[in-house]
Amino acid sequence: MAKYSIHAGHNFHVTGAHGFIKEEVVDRQIKDATIKYLRAAGQTVYDDTDEDGRTQNQNLANIVRKVNSHSSIDLAVSIHLNAGKGTGIEVYQYDNKTDAVAQRILKNVCKATGLHGHGVGVKKNQGLYVLRNTKPSAILVECGFVDTDHDADVVSEHTDAVGKAIAEGILGKSVTAPKPASKPASKPVSGHLYRVRKSAGDAKSQIGAFKDKANAINLAKKHSGYEVYDESGNKVYGASKPASKPQASSQSIVPYPGHLIKQGSRGKDVQRVQRAVGVTPDGIYGPATKKAVQAYQKRHGLAADGIVGEKTWGVMF
Template identity: 40%
Template sequence: MGVYNVHGGHNFIVPGAKGLLDETTEDRKVTARVISALRVAGHTVYDCTDDSGRTQGQNLANIVAKCNAHLVDLNISNHLNAGGGTGVEVWCYDEKTKDIAAAICQNVSAALGIPNRGVKYPKSLYVLRKTSGRAILVECCFVDSQNDASHWNADKCGDAIASAIAGKTVTGTTSSGSAPVTTPVAKPATSTGNDWVRRLQSECNAQGFSDQRVDGIPGKNTLAGCPTCRKGARGNITRLIQEKLGVAVDGIFGQKTKNAVIAFQRAHGLIADGIVGKNTWRALLGL
């Protein structure tokens, strides 16, 4: 039998994306179901979810420390996506986990009836870089997609992930509070991430840094329009940076904001200088 680490991303102090679905709430439901299904099938599973980290950097470091405390066959990080897309995708550090990642994509896509976006290979994600053993990050669906939200079921998603890992159909016990979404929400909300990008685009235009379309979708024009920000800066763009980093929002780029930027940069494998330049903006935008 296998040995696995499983965790839900973010926590309620430094939460994930919000929209039609709440990432932090739902990724914990998925995690509970994956753990249950694998344990029912006879596997050993450790829950490495962190609920105490007070910054994004602390949250990531706590998760990795828990994961690295165990010698396992695979580490599974559960998340929900944001930014205007639809479907499931799995992120890997390299091709060593390609097959299991592809199987998870296929299973979740079929179980939920959402698009299969396939396997991605980002090199900057802290959890994938710093975890000792093989690791994958599952982006189960998009919190701001009407299609994904109308098909969402955390239990089905968790069973689909666990079945791909186990190599056979496995079923867990019902995750607390998880219920199928059978009808679309009448008035779609905008996810935190999506709305944040929209406000950033609007502010960059208003301050003369860009003349871009305000659509809430990050891209090369959004990145090009973001100014370099450092300690001493003041204003609404600083407010948006503070909001994204989960620190007190006062519009003043002081030492606490600089420290939060440094923690974010370290977590994403960037030069930790506390200056929000192009590479840091790219990571903040999820590009």
């Protein structure tokens, strides 16, 4: 069996690209899936993601140091997302030694997402710090554009499939999904998410949301000041301190669409709202969505009218 080093770029101190989604959040979900499938195939995998660097130089140096600390690594893979309002997938390599694996990953991720290769798809770049300084051969995968609506939606909703595509591209063969653990898991209600943020009302500080409470707690433990809240805003992990209410901002990560979203509305903006309040994102604003929005508004100190205007949108996104 081979040995691989996998990491997600940036961290929550040195944030990545932001648009409709946050790079440092989604790239970690893809990284986790990639590692899961590689390990399911019996490979030795090191997670060399850096969570401690406070500057870009520190972040990159920490990653390279981790990768180079292992012996006999067959390949290092750096997972990122792009920005610049383009579309598609890119794979960067230092030289043509990794042509075959880079082409397989590009092909697989394009197939998993329905996106095409951005430009020529596989590109040689000897200026990228990680590719230039790691001892083993390394490639960098840009999994779509955070500031292009379609790319962001597709990639963020299919992180497991993207991770599987990368793992299968690395190995050059199909990988069977790992069997779930035999121990009984907690049973959250349908659509229930455990959210990792600084306070119940501070949606903008959120760095992750998980169906599995243990995963949420593990992430919170890695980041000072972060806590875990259930769908009703109840704290399930973290220091006991009063939660502060967020202030709506006119600088939402996802720009306000300019119109009220309410019962009877349809489309992608409705889907975004539904994902934020934890209901099935079918794009139809019906009674169930209105009820969930009202509950969200109550938890965040907003007028609970079930209508998503600029103020509610600013808190959600």
